[in-house]
Amino acid sequence: GENVEQHPSTLSVQEGDSAVIKCTYSDSASNYFPWYKQELGKGPQLIIDIRSNVGEKKDQRIAVTLNKTAKHFSLHITETQPEDSAVYFCAASMNYGGSQGNLIFGKGTKLSVKP
Amino acid sequence: DTGVSQNPRHKITKRGQNVTFRCDPISEHNRLYWYRQTLGQGPEFLTYFQNEAQLEKSRLLSDRFSAERPKGSFSTLEIQRTEQGDSAMYLCASSAGTVNEKLFFGSGTQLSVL
Numbered sequence: 120g121e122n123v124e125q126h127p128s129t130l131s132v133q134e135g136d137s138a139v140i141k142c143t144y145s146d147s148a149s150n151y152f153p154w155y156k157q158e159l160g161k162g163p164q165l166i167i168d169i170r171s172n173v174g175e176k177k178d179q180r181i182a183v184t185l186n187k188t189a190k191h192f193s194l195h196i197t198e199t200q201p202e203d204s205a206v207y208f209c210a211a212s213m214n215y216g217g218s219q220g221n222l223i224f225g226k227g228t229k230l231s232v233k234p
Numbered sequence: 235d236t237g238v239s240q241n242p243r244h245k246i247t248k249r250g251q252n253v254t255f256r257c258d259p260i261s262e263h264n265r266l267y268w269y270r271q272t273l274g275q276g277p278e279f280l281t282y283f284q285n286e287a288q289l290e291k292s293r294l295l296s297d298r299f300s301a302e303r304p305k306g307s308f309s310t311l312e313i314q315r316t317e318q319g320d321s322a323m324y325l326c327a328s329s330a331g332t333v334n335e336k337l338f339f340g341s342g343t344q345l346s347v348l
Contacts (some may be wrong), residue, residue, distance in 0.1 A: 121326070153337070160341070161342075162240075162325055163325070163341050168336065215290070218284070218290070218331070218335065220279075220300065220327070221290065222269075222277070222279060223279075224272075224275075224277050
């Protein structure tokens with residue numbers, strides 16, 4: 120089955136710096152790659168996603184890149200702010216019976232942004 | 235609040251007791267998912283419904299777990315004869331089930347089995 124590896128497990132940056140989180144997946148059939156942000160005591164919040172027909176997607180300070188050949192995808196956050204501090208999860212899924220919702224998650228990256 | 239709603243937020247129970255959680259999805263979302271998350275890990279898929287039909291179950295969903303979505307709206311997840319290993323955050327997510335499906339999660343129910 121699909122396996123998603125996520126690195127690093129913790130990341131500390133200075134406010135204003137960029138942060139990069141990387142994930143690799145094992146199943147070449149995976150074609151949907153969302154990123155979620157989870158704050159303490161809350162559920163995961165979808166922040167950006169990318170599908171396999173696109174190599175890069177950007178939304179304000181957040182961007183995601185996908186390399187299908189190498190089976191890895193990355194989250195880039197620019198101009199980090201203290202409110203970006205949270206645990207970030209990558210995930211992968213394939214279309215199964217019309218659903219993309221059986222997401223395989225990485226173990227998460229705890230991002231700390233120091234003011 | 236038009237997001238996914240889960241109740242209760244916290245549940246403490248004794249080993250061997252039964253517990254039931256409720257999830258109210260985003261209005262008009264036809265797909266509803268249950269996930270489980272343990273400390274320091276990412277969420278793990280348990281099961282999902284399209285309307286009232288339960289279409290997929292993970293092998294993580296033992297016989298002690300049962301989920302229902304009787305009218306295709308809210309869903310319940312019941313755990314019978316709880317064990318300490320059941321302690322986790324139980325997350326519900328919903329989606330509109332469109333071609334570009336996106337899952338939106340609730341805040342979860344934190345279960346502690348003593």
